[in-house]
Amino acid sequence: MKIRPHIFCDFDGTITEKDTLVFLSTRLGAGPEFVRGIGEDLRLGRMTLREAIDTEMRTIRLGFDEAAAILQREITLDSGFNTLVEWSERIGIPFTIISAGFHELIRLFVPAEKYPWVNVLANHVEADPVRGWQCHFRDDGPFGHDKQTSLREARNRGEYLIFIGDGFSDRQAAEMADEVYAKHSLAVYCREQGIEFHEYQNLAEVQRRIEESR
Numbered sequence: 001m002k003i004r005p006h007i008f009c010d011f012d013g014t015i016t017e018k019d020t021l022v023f024l025s026t027r028l029g030a031g032p033e034f035v036r037g038i039g040e041d042l043r044l045g046r047m048t049l050r051e052a053i054d055t056e057m058r059t060i061r062l063g064f065d066e067a068a069a070i071l072q073r074e075i076t077l078d079s080g081f082n083t084l085v086e087w088s089e090r091i092g093i094p095f096t097i098i099s100a101g102f103h104e105l106i107r108l109f110v111p112a113e114k115y116p117w118v119n120v121l122a123n124h125v126e127a128d129p130v131r132g133w134q135c136h137f138r139d140d141g142p143f144g145h146d147k148q149t150s151l152r153e154a155r156n157r158g159e160y161l162i163f164i165g166d167g168f169s170d171r172q173a174a175e176m177a178d179e180v181y182a183k184h185s186l187a188v189y190c191r192e193q194g195i196e197f198h199e200y201q202n203l204a205e206v207q208r209r210i211e212e213s214r
């Protein structure tokens with residue numbers, strides 16, 4: 001393993017088994033038909049990721065606590081997540097969750113008190129039950145949070161970038177990282193684009209492989 005490794009890990013669909021944003025807008029917002037339509041617009045380039053997330057979140061008319069209780073009941077984490085974080089802390093590899101979703105939702109599952117080692121780079125959301133949920137994005141670009149920009153900052157600090165992800169918002173990050181762990185549509189994308197990557201199903205496999213390469 002190279003010097004100064006840093007693990008950057010996507011949240012939705014990577015640390016969680018279900019995507020919290022898809023779950024929220026499907027179950028508590030505009031419904032599955034609407035969400036499918038947005039996904040299609042996104043894939044065909046008719047909508048930016050920022051517009052897609054903003055549009056979906058505005059359809060949710062629920063207070064935060066109510067939504068949080070439902071999420072905590074329905075969303076489970078990858079069974080390898082805890083040990084991966086504990087291990088990275090023990091051997092001193094920084095661990096950052098890098099997400100196109102929201103701090104407020106990530107911290108429901110990865111609270112700072114329980115996971116002081118984990119840093120979070122994400123957008124913010126204000127749960128407005130009257131106007132719909134309002135997004136506050138990290139940057140002004142078409143992604144809302146450009147993961148590649150965040151990774152580039154780490155590279156400029158001289159870090160070796162290990163990236164773990166599963167989906168659409170991870171593509172540019174996978175292009176930038178030194179070492180990529182991918183599943184689902186990100187694995188398909190990496191294969192199509194000729195990006196070198198390790199395919200995985202559970203985060204425990206990622207940990208084993210990083211350990212072996214040290």
Ligand SMILES: [Mg+2]
Pocket residue numbers: 010011012013014165166167168
């Ligand atoms: Mg994801």
